[in-house]
Amino acid sequence: WAALAQDHEDFLQCLSLHSQNSTSISQVIYTPNNSSYLPILQFTIQNLRFTSSDTPKPTVIVTPSHEPQISTVIKCSRTHGMQIRVRSGGHDYEGLSYVSELPFVVLDMINFKSITVNTETRTAWIQSGSTIGELYYRIAEKSKVLGFPAGVCPTVGVGGHFSGGGYGVMLRKYGLAADNVIDARLINVNGEILDRKSMGEDLFWAIRGGGGASFGVILEWKVKLLYVPQMVTVFTVDKTLEQNATNLVHKWQSFASKFPEDLFIGIVITRVNSTRDGEQTIQASFNSLFLGRQDRLLSLMQESFPELGLAKEDCSEMSWIESVLYIAGFPRGESLEVLLDRTPLTRQYFKAKSDYVKEPISKNGLEGIWKMFYEDEAEAAVMILSPYGGKMDEISEYAIPFPHRAGNLYKIQHLVYWEEEGEVAAERHMSWIRRLYSYMAPYVSKFPRAAYINYRDLDVGVNNQGNTSYAQASIWGFKYFKNNFNRLVKVKTMVDPGNFFRNEQSIPPVSLWR
Numbered sequence: 001w002a003a004l005a006q007d008h009e010d011f012l013q014c015l016s017l018h019s020q021n022s023t024s025i026s027q028v029i030y031t032p033n034n035s036s037y038l039p040i041l042q043f044t045i046q047n048l049r050f051t052s053s054d055t056p057k058p059t060v061i062v063t064p065s066h067e068p069q070i071s072t073v074i075k076c077s078r079t080h081g082m083q084i085r086v087r088s089g090g091h092d093y094e095g096l097s098y099v100s101e102l103p104f105v106v107l108d109m110i111n112f113k114s115i116t117v118n119t120e121t122r123t124a125w126i127q128s129g130s131t132i133g134e135l136y137y138r139i140a141e142k143s144k145v146l147g148f149p150a151g152v153c154p155t156v157g158v159g160g161h162f163s164g165g166g167y168g169v170m171l172r173k174y175g176l177a178a179d180n181v182i183d184a185r186l187i188n189v190n191g192e193i194l195d196r197k198s199m200g201e202d203l204f205w206a207i208r209g210g211g212g213a214s215f216g217v218i219l220e221w222k223v224k225l226l227y228v229p230q231m232v233t234v235f236t237v238d239k240t241l242e243q244n245a246t247n248l249v250h251k252w253q254s255f256a257s258k259f260p261e262d263l264f265i266g267i268v269i270t271r272v273n274s275t276r277d278g279e280q281t282i283q284a285s286f287n288s289l290f291l292g293r294q295d296r297l298l299s300l301m302q303e304s305f306p307e308l309g310l311a312k313e314d315c316s317e318m319s320w321i322e323s324v325l326y327i328a329g330f331p332r333g334e335s336l337e338v339l340l341d342r343t344p345l346t347r348q349y350f351k352a353k354s355d356y357v358k359e360p361i362s363k364n365g366l367e368g369i370w371k372m373f374y375e376d377e378a379e380a381a382v383m384i385l386s387p388y389g390g391k392m393d394e395i396s397e398y399a400i401p402f403p404h405r406a407g408n409l410y411k412i413q414h415l416v417y418w419e420e421e422g423e424v425a426a427e428r429h430m431s432w433i434r435r436l437y438s439y440m441a442p443y444v445s446k447f448p449r450a451a452y453i454n455y456r457d458l459d460v461g462v463n464n465q466g467n468t469s470y471a472q473a474s475i476w477g478f479k480y481f482k483n484n485f486n487r488l489v490k491v492k493t494m495v496d497p498g499n500f501f502r503n504e505q506s507i508p509p510v511s512l513w514r
């Protein structure tokens, strides 16, 4: 312990020594003695599973406001054997951006939040600590016909989100956020600042979907902005089992990835109280964004999915930025400024998993899922089905590390939430979702059973502590990246052979292959 405490002291001293060169780092360092330490640590934590008193805490939090301060943190961490956890929006499902078993520093990018939108070149530079809500707001401030295809929840940080892919309701039209990144700046393990040209195409490829935490600290992204119509149409249609939900979900599976790419219809499955008799039932909520006017949508639905019975009264026309609020679940008329609020919308205990579906699940298969949703632990369980197809089919699975392209009908996100504190409640709910995941096995992708890195799930495999081995990392690596995993390992070997940037699911360098 004495040695550990000395290391921490030395680390802090290293930071303050360097602070003479890097603009006043002492003002952005928080140790546990500081009254702001806990509020800063907890501010962006999304998952209450990682807020208990026995969750490992960082030795120090640094909230840099200047780039050289980040280089200083990297240099001192390397010299004094500290791990770095980089945090942008703090939405990591397994808390990897602010929890580590080894002594560590949290590099919180919250002050890196400038966004520069250029409507002439239709591009934007976005610092990594910005949220996607801020990005959408800044685009809409300048243009009514430009948008960007990233996620749904406005408080998600672009640092982690773009690093893992990043999808939302425009993915069928424009692909993922990472597909639309055209430049980036990062600080590497030697503390050097690189852009696309100086980092080279291999590293630039790796950070767009391969998870930022393995390769360096992303400072900012340059993205291309994309056309959206002045008016879009949204709808939400809820159907319970008594209203034919099973048949509708069954049909949707074959249609949703084949609709024109302007149309996204996702499904959210939950357990609800039936309005008819107060009994519990399963509800499938069909949520949609259509990049066009209502009349065209209605005739399209009449042609290709009449069973849903979409009517004019179900639809609302609005601007793209209003649809961002609608899809995020805000009430109609909510002020756009809500997109600038970084306070998490909800904070709950939760566990999530993901799956890809290549063949429609049979009605029997769906009924088995519903059955599991009636179990006690599933009171606040959610299943989100997001259709692929369109642009996602056109992009090669090797274009960026995110490999889940043609051949996937839709992606599933499995989620279970709970409110009670403590291990017992956590264990009960996590074992429910693990049973659901086992149940799903015959119906979803196989060899590997694919998963989405932004829905981080440590159940699919973790690195061995200390020396990350290729063999161990392959267990989770091929699920997230398929064959792109090997290219990611090569890039990692080139840019961080000593494996400084590491966590439970970071890419290992080849020198440590076993």
Ligand code: FDA
Binding pocket: 046, 085, 086, 087, 088, 089, 090, 091, 092, 093, 096, 097, 109, 128, 129, 150, 151, 152, 153, 155, 156, 157, 158, 159, 160, 161, 163, 164, 165, 166, 167, 168, 211, 212, 213, 214, 216, 217, 218, 219, 454, 455
């Ligand atoms: P966070 O800061 O926790 O970072 C996540 C990972 O990236 C960590 O490993 C971290 O170290 C690393 N990292 C972060 N910043 C970095 C940087 N600057 N440089 C290097 N590495 C960095 N996804 C999706 O595709 N579509 C969606 O609609 C949603 N919606 C959604 C809603 C809610 C409520 C949550 C909690 C999550 C989502 N997600 C999502 C998942 C989300 O995309 C995923 O959790 C992202 O990694 C979050 O990025 P943050 O920067 O917020 O996370």
